[in-house]
Amino acid sequence: MNQRTLAGLLAEGRKRRRELVAWRRHLHMNPEPSMQEHETAAFVAERLRETGIDRVMEGIGQTGVVGLIRGQSSKTVGLRADMDALELEEANRVPYQSKRPGLMHACGHDAHVACLLGAAAILHARRARLPGSVKLIFQPGEEGAGGARHMIDDGVLRRPQMRAIAALHADTQVDAGKIGVRRGYDTAQTEDVRIVIMGKAAHAARPDQGVDAIAVASQALVAIQQFIARHTNSVDRKLVTFGIIRGGTRSNVLADRVELTGTIRSLETEGREAITRFLRRDLRKLVGAMGARLRVKIEKDGYPPSVNDDTVVDVISATSSGMLGAENVVDVPKPNLGGEDFAYFGLAGLPAAMFRLGIRDEKKGFTSPGHSSTFDMDDRRVLPIGAAMMAATAIALLQEF
Ligand SMILES: [Zn+2]
Ligand SMILES: [Zn+2]
Numbered sequence: 579m580n581q582r583t584l585a586g587l588l589a590e591g592r593k594r595r596r597e598l599v600a601w602r603r604h605l606h607m608n609p610e611p612s613m614q615e616h617e618t619a620a621f622v623a624e625r626l627r628e629t630g631i632d633r634v635m636e637g638i639g640q641t642g643v644v645g646l647i648r649g650q651s652s653k654t655v656g657l658r659a660d661m662d663a664l665e666l667e668e669a670n671r672v673p674y675q676s677k678r679p680g681l682m683h684a685c686g687h688d689a690h691v692a693c694l695l696g697a698a699a700i701l702h703a704r705r706a707r708l709p710g711s712v713k714l715i716f717q718p719g720e721e722g723a724g725g726a727r728h729m730i731d732d733g734v735l736r737r738p739q740m741r742a743i744a745a746l747h748a749d750t751q752v753d754a755g756k757i758g759v760r761r762g763y764d765t766a767q768t769e770d771v772r773i774v775i776m777g778k779a780a781h782a783a784r785p786d787q788g789v790d791a792i793a794v795a796s797q798a799l800v801a802i803q804q805f806i807a808r809h810t811n812s813v814d815r816k817l818v819t820f821g822i823i824r825g826g827t828r829s830n831v832l833a834d835r836v837e838l839t840g841t842i843r844s845l846e847t848e849g850r851e852a853i854t855r856f857l858r859r860d861l862r863k864l865v866g867a868m869g870a871r872l873r874v875k876i877e878k879d880g881y882p883p884s885v886n887d888d889t890v891v892d893v894i895s896a897t898s899s900g901m902l903g904a905e906n907v908v909d910v911p912k913p914n915l916g917g918e919d920f921a922y923f924g925l926a927g928l929p930a931a932m933f934r935l936g937i938r939d940e941k942k943g944f945t946s947p948g949h950s951s952t953f954d955m956d957d958r959r960v961l962p963i964g965a966a967m968m969a970a971t972a973i974a975l976l977q978e979f
Contacts, residue, residue: 579974584901587973590700591966597699598961601625602692603674609663609681609688612719613728615641618661622691622716629699631714639729641718646738647701649708655975656713656743656928657968658920659694660687660720669951684953686748686937689961691716693746693935696965701972710976713740719919724881726919735926741979742890742929744971745920746964749934750947752908754960757898757967758934760910761891766843767850768880768917771818771857773798774873775825775865779834788832789869792825795836798872801864802857810852816844817915818853842876843915845883884921889978890931897974898933898967910934929979933971935964 591598610618619641626634626645633646641661646654668675668682676682683689698714715734719725752758775795780788802818810816818840825836844850857874865872898907924930937944937955946952 587970588966591962595962598692598696599957602688602957605688606674606683607677609683612662612721612723615661615718619643625695639732642729643716645714647712649710651710653710654738654740656740658715658745659690685948689748693964697968700969712972726922742975743923745932746935748937750938752934752936754939756906756936758910763845763913764886765884765918766915767883769842770877772875773838775836776871777834780832782830791833791836794868794870805856814846814849816849881917881919882921884918886931887929890929893974894933897970
């Protein structure tokens with residue numbers, strides 16, 4: 579795409595600044611949890627119809643919304659935004675603070691929706707010149723509920739089929755005004771793990787008569803971390819974190835049962851298998867040597883790792899460099915061990931890539947990471963860039979695929 583077209587698209591984004599900010603702030607004030615994005619979905623559908631998009635489908639994958647902009651051919655590419663908020667109390671004291679106690683858009687999905695609505699408006703206005711069609715996918719339940727999979731099960735990949743798909747994610751690791759791109763592994767495979775250690779209760783003063791499940795659990799925890807640090811390839815990133823530990827009934831009784839609940843994050847299959855093997859086989863021996871028994875449950879319903887497609891990444895790199903200047907496009911150096919259900923689109927065989935919309939602004943104090951109660955961004959500055967980039971990416975993908 580030539581420089582003039584890209585500059586024009588950025589100007590289009592900037593022209594819609596007021597609208598973009600108003601949309602994002604409305605959503606920010608009215609967050610909804612995963613798979614319950616009813617008002618958000620209705621808001622999205624309403625905005626799409628207002629824009630003039632004639633094909634808008636609701637209820638795809640429960641609360642998902644799909645819009646279709648018909649261009650000059652049936653060739654179609656996709657753009658995706660996620661809509662759900664997090665169970666978190668907002669600590670920001672801003673005029674657009676969350677109105678719902680215990681719920682907050684702390685991952686930037688409000689901004690993702692605003693950017694995609696903005697891109698929809700920009701693309702719809704240019705539909706007479708669009709080399710193909712663009713499917714706008716607003717998905718529910720990214721934060722653990724696998725909303726992308728629900729939409730895929732509900733047919734979002736069909737009628738029309740897409741040739742490629744892109745998405746953006748707000749990122750406080752990337753400076754505002756910049757775009758971050760990454761080849762290959764982008765986010766991790768996630769798996770839930772539950773370990774139960776069964777000992778034997780006894781009087782606290784006679785531990786030799788029982789098996790102290792708390793003491794065994796402490797050893798097990800250290801052994802797991804040591805196994806990862808010393809017995810697996812350190813170049814391949816992976817981790818196990820236990821966020822919940824429960825056990826015991828009284829201060830003077832040996833605990834007979836301890837339950838650890840956590841998450842396994844990994845990129846390569848090899849690392850994932852090594853951890854699984856250790857938990858299922860070696861940890862059992864270790865726990866057994868201390869007289870306790872072990873139960874390990876690894877839930878395979880976590881997200882697969884997401885892998886950015888090289889060609890889509892090239893398209894995004896060229897588009898963002900052309901629009902913002904090469905100095906404003908940065909490589910995201912490392913994959914993220916967070917999970918991201920955008921992975922399902924790639925897994926379904928679609929060339930897919932996600933890019934980062936920089937929101938870090940130290941001067942203005944926007945440095946809090948995603949999933950924190952002080953997460954926020956200078957929406958006036960970053961949303962026009964996000965909307966323009968989404969629109970430009972769709973056009974560039976139509977030209978490439
Ligand atoms: Zn998140
Ligand atoms: Zn997110």
